[in-house]
Amino acid sequence: MANTVFMSKTGLIGGEATKLDxxxxxxxxxxxxxxVNVLNVQYIYRLDADSGAVESSPNIIxxxxxxxxxxxxxxxxxxxxxxxxxxxxxxxxxxxxxxxKKIYYKIVEKVVFVDFYITGTSNDYMASFTIPHTxxxxxxxxxxxxxxxxxxxxxxxxxxxxxxGANATIDxxxxxxxxxxxxxxxxxxxxxxxxxxxx
Numbered sequence: 647m648a649n650t651v652f653m654s655k656t657g658l659i660g661g662e663a664t665k666l667d668x669x670x671x672x673x674x675x676x677x678x679x680x681x682v683n684v685l686n687v688q689y690i691y692r693l694d695a696d697s698g699a700v701e702s703s704p705n706i707i708x709x710x711x712x713x714x715x716x717x718x719x720x721x722x723x724x725x726x727x728x729x730x731x732x733x734x735x736x737x738x739x740x741x742x743x744x745x746x747k748k749i750y751y752k753i754v755e756k757v758v759f760v761d762f763y764i765t766g767t768s769n770d771y772m773a774s775f776t777i778p779h780t781x782x783x784x785x786x787x788x789x790x791x792x793x794x795x796x797x798x799x800x801x802x803x804x805x806x807x808x809x810x811g812a813n814a815t816i817d818x819x820x821x822x823x824x825x826x827x828x829x830x831x832x833x834x835x836x837x838x839x840x841x842x843x844x845x
Contacts, residue, residue, distance in 0.1 A: 652680040658689065659703050661710045666691065671712035680718060687730060691718040702814070703735075705779060728752055729761070732778055740773030740818075741766040741834060751778055759841045760816075768798070768834035771827035773818040777809075781842040784811030798832030807840055 650673075657665040666682050666689075676695035681688060689704060698715035701708040707718035729750045736749045745766035752759050758779055797820045806819040818836050820828055828834055 649675065649677045649679065652678070655680060655682045657684060658682060658707055659701075666707050666718055667710045669709055671709035671714055671716045674709065674716050687728065690721045692721050693717070694719050702780070730778075735776075735778070737776045738764060738774070740768060740770045740828065742769035743767045747775070749775060749777075753779075753844075756782075756844050757841055758844055759839070761839045763835075763837045765796070765833065765835035768828055768830055768832055771830050773828055773834065773836065774815050775818075777814050777816055779844045780814045781809055781811055782845045783843065784809060796833060796835035798829040798834070800829075805836070805838070807838065809842070 652666075652669060655664060655666045655668075659665055659667045661668055666680055669680075674693050674695070676693060678693035680691040680693075682691065683689075691707065694717050696715045697706070697717035697719065699706045699717050699719075701717070705720045709716060709718075729752045732749045732751050733747050736747065738745065738747050741764065743766065746764070748763040750761045758777070758781075760777060762775065764773075764775060805821065808817045808819065809815065
């Protein structure tokens with residue numbers, strides 16, 4: 647059977663007719679391709695009919711209907727040279743009321759650059775946010791002067807951003823020693839930049 651190239655989608659997940667995951671898995675065959683344009687950012691996918699991988703947008707997209715083991719696999723690093731607003735997609739923990747989050751990233755070759763600013767009322771002694779791609783290796787990033795930290799009424803000029811390498815979550819710490827707890831009340835602010843490699 648000949649492969650099909652899908653060109654009309656303008657979103658990745660959500661099930662609506664404009665989204666990549668709305669294509670019925672029953673009509674898809676191994677090697678099908680899809681070009682998805684999301685706000686002028688091009689994503690290129692190829693269908694792996696026996697992947698069975700857990701969905702993780704934007705890297706792995708499962709059809710909403712008749713998926714079986716079929717998965718759309720992101721083929722090339724996208725957003726090259728352009729900052730992409732990931733703020734509304736990222737899952738942020740450690741804050742409650744008055745949360746403001748600005749999380750941007752871009753990919754150059756296989757390096758992801760992240761610029762983040764999160765502030766609001768703290769409701770936990772931990773803090774974290776998710777990033778768009780799982781790092782190829784575990785990270786322990788000393789942000790040093792690149793980071794601004796405000797913990798209740800105390801301001802720090804150094805902190806850590808860490809990742810286990812097994813997921814796309816960045817854990818934030820307000821001291822140079824990983825494990826320093828945040829205050830679970832008052833205003834908590836983090837700001838910094840880092841980069842990491844992807845497979």
